[in-house]
Amino acid sequence: MHHTLTESFFPNRCPYCRQILEKNRLHCPDCAVQFPRKPYLRELPYSGICIAPFTYSDTPAKAINGLKFTNTVFNAASLGQRLAWSVGLLYGTDQIDLVTCVPLSEARQAERGYNQSELLAQKAAAVLCKPYAETAVKIRNNKIQHHLSPQERAENIKNVYEIMDSSVVKDKNVLLIDDICTTGATITECARIIKRSGAKSVYCAAAALVY
Template sequence: MKENLWNRFLNLFFPRRCACCKQVIAEGALCESCLPSLKTLHSPVIPCESPLDGLTAVFYYSGAGAALMREFKFHRQFQCYQLLLQETFENQIDELYQKFNCSIIIPVPMYIDAKRKRGFNQSEYIASRLAKSMSLPYQPSAIKKIRSNKVQHHLSKAERAENVKNVYKVQLPHTVADKTVLLVDDITTTGATLQECAAVLKAAGAAKVYGAAVFFTPHVQPLDKV
């Protein structure tokens, strides 16, 4: 995706830096040295447990990929997603999920205080653009996160699953009843968040729920220790 003229103009006065190594670059979001560390999954279909009917991610959350997501997610550097992640993500998800006839796209919600503090929900941003790309209805209000919980990053697999219990609620059941839902998040590791959201969607009447994330973090051994 090419940059617009406004971004080029801003870059004259506020030199752009590589999201990964921070050296000044003329355009884009990564320098030529860091770009090769942006890795896509060789097999984007990730084994998952019920209630998800399928789970897919496109990039590894490592190297330049992790740097791009951090800049996008925590510093609102939207070009980091737009220039190097969006097109590949949308094309792969569209290709993989065409055969399942998804009927609605829903993002994983954030707790209201966390969203207010960050200024936006990155999963909503990603999902809304995916819905437009796939020409599917988009419903950001179907699920609500009704309470805060611990940050998942440092938790074990078992702790992650417990941490998301009773955190999400479907507030618009009629929008998901008998539908095949494509549930979108920014990053998945154990799939706990997506699985819990899928569980509440199915309890509200969704026929099938598929998960899609931009990034996958393989949960290495330390995450399996309680």
């Protein structure tokens, strides 16, 4: 992976403010004091909640944009740690058996080279000491959601995901992670099919809630 090479030649920078970091730090102390003291919580359409360490308007959440372009792996380490912190506080870690993520379409993933939600989920899983597994695939492309109403979003996302192997989620308490949560239509639909495949429960979390 070219990231390893880059990291060995250049010092890591804070994902949130870009200042150079001391060795082994995920973010700088200046940004750490600005981290929200409590995770955010959003009610999802139909049922359940989604939690997040940031809102999209918090300064630190700008690192989420970086996830899509540069320093992907390194930014995911700090955001994944904050996600794990939120999960520990609001859900507790004892009852989580498995961590997974909302999938990207194959075409999108090929274009970007990775799924940023998967990186976040893998980092959060490592912090929580839980196994990570891919559980769903995106089998159909939905329309871009930005301009749709909440009802239109919910319709637009139907039948977009499919479970790869239901034995992976059967009777498990699953932590489902996405990068950002807007209306919650996407994560709700993904949670719905994981539950339908036999999961005991699905806990939803994102790096940031969009208001």
